[in-house]
Amino acid sequence: MKVGVFGLLGAGNMGNDGSLEVVLAYLRDHHPDVEVSALCSGPEVVEERYGIPSTPLYWYFTRHRDPVLPVRVAVKAVCKFRDSARVLRWVRRHDVVIVPGAGVLENTLPLRAWGFPLSLFLLSFFGRLTGTKVAFVNVGSNVIRQRTMRFFVRWATRLAHYRSFRDTLTRDALAEMGVDTSRDEVYPDLVFAMASPDVTVESGTVAVGLMDFHGSNDDRARADSIHRTYVDGMRRFVRFLVDSGRRVRLLIGDEVDEVVVRQVLGEHPAGAVTYEPIRTLGDVMARIATADVVVGTRYHNVLCALKQAKPTISVSYSTKNDRIMADMGLGEYTQDARTVDVDRLIEQFTAVAAAAKEITPALAERSAHRTALLTRQFEVLSASLGLPATTKKEVVS
Template identity: 55%
Template sequence: MTAARVGVFGLLGSGNLGNDGSLEAVLAYLRAEHPEAVVDALCGGPEAVAARYGIPATRLHWYRGEYRTASRAGAIAAKGLGKVVDAVRTAAWVRRHDVVIVPGMGVLEATLPLRPWGFPYALFLLCASGRLLRTRVALVGVGADAIHNRPTRALVRWSAGLATYRSYRDDLSRDALRAMGVNTARDKVYPDLAFALPTPRGSAPSGSVCVGVMDFHGGNDDRARAEEIHRRYLDGTTRFVRALVEDGRRVRLLTGDACDAPVVAAILDAVDSPLVTAPEVASLVDLMKEMAAADTVVATRYHNLVCALKVGAPTLALSYAAKSDALMDRMGLAAYCHPAREVDADRLLEQFRELEKRSAELRQTLTERNLAATRQLDDQFHELTATLLPANNRPRQEAA
């Protein structure tokens, strides 16, 4: 038996802690169940992935300025050439593998600003190459949502249709793919992959409040009013933090992506209190450690919510997309969602106080829901072995 050649693909190592957390969960599964597998990555931040996870990594795009706006003729030409070069590079990388896994992430959605010829095109190249070269491509625990931009929707639909295996992190995602014309009859829904990460050892709540912030400008359909949405979000969140400080509460500002730093700086400058601090976090495990020590969490980014819920912290979501509402409902906290586009500091404070009154009850609910999530993700990984790596699993099964 030869070792399976497994590739992982996505915007990994690019500063988004949620994406990297999904990668960590899949790598832990592969190392535990398929230690003989040879793993490498095609990703956004190859240097970071190679250094942190110890696997070879290749840059996703030939043109390094792929996600910068091109205004000059030279940059536009380089981007255009990059699309052609990436088609050849992606096919050559896919050809070297038996299986390619896209670990979690919202790869089939456009809830944040997204151009069709960026990542949607890259994902299409991957899935088309897999089909042409007979390499199994698996979209594992991914997120999806309704997409109104026609080119983006077409690329997402084609990509999903060409994949060998699909599973989703919520029913909303599967329903969205079905509405776009993809046959999802055999696709399954499991909790987000980050729920498979180890939970840090618990510590007694310290009386602090974790507030997870985001450089939020609305979604793909909100480009015309992006700055207005951002100002409202920042103003409402700042007023909420100031109200907590006036009550004598200690606040820890947390992020989930490198791009969130300006929001943290703006709040620190506006509130200007020693009660407000911003610890550095480098992974979802770091986030979970912070949240495990908090009395309560208020967060915007999806994977900030996942971390808070996983450690059993009473959580209030500043919801920017339907996926946040679906996650909160799944974990029994549907009543504690507040729209990120229209942050009303007074109403948010009311919800926060109600949440704290029910803290003990909600912690018990989260304990039960987390146990169920762990069992479901065990099923997910068993299914991956049976579907994607059956030949490599046969000697182990026979020995057992």
């Protein structure tokens, strides 16, 4: 049986790749006889890191781009046709295609309708055309207002064989956009299926997750202003931590975030603020494991902290951040990344650090419950997709 994985994978976003890692572990543990391959935006990385054959999703980004605008536009148009044909050929070679978690159906960050949303629509459309089962597993979305993007997302999910969502926000958003979600289930984000590193906590250490943040699709007109406000606010907060005698360990959630890391690092004495290169969600988990408290912006920075029962503050760029914080009992420890209030952030940090002994056990209980729910998710997924059961020989371990 041939199973494909599809998405913006291997392109630098740790959340996307972490979701892929969890799905691959599930397939290898429970269905080791299936053949797995990928159609993704970073095929070289996926092949090297995860050992599965991979095909580039976008031909345009694999070639030299002509500097002359008319030529560039013409080449891009041709590439769209080539990419569509490639998706069709790839889909029909598989029995099942899985879109693994992450916010693949949302536009909380700048996104063009004719990019990945179109690709998702083609995936589901060709799946129906060829009889390949397409599964959206624990994915996230928001209510999309832009007409073309809304059309692609709505029909991508309508045409899918299987859907599950990582929160009720997603289910409600898709229902508002015209998708019948009455039979779709909500399960925790796939991050809760990852193993927590066994490392020693370094007392007095705060993990601060930074993001190259410019607002959402709706904020394009003031993107530069939002970015300056965010970076300035996080700089001032890190300075407060250093002046208070805390060690600061910086985090990212996408390789593009290193631009902001470099800006913050250059302002402090050597050793007071550190950054070790991060390339996987496992790296994020390992850095967070050593900290007392976590302050994060990227959704998967926040998730990794909650998974490991760390007292957490979310400098949120999306409602999904606020929802997971509320669901985990930390709703009072959030604020908007567009208008970082440093004084309030310091108050939140002081409060969450003081309440750590009460917060940690409650988070651990909620995290364990979510991990157990994902076991049920994988059982349902296997049955829905008709994946072959593990043989008796392979069960022994």
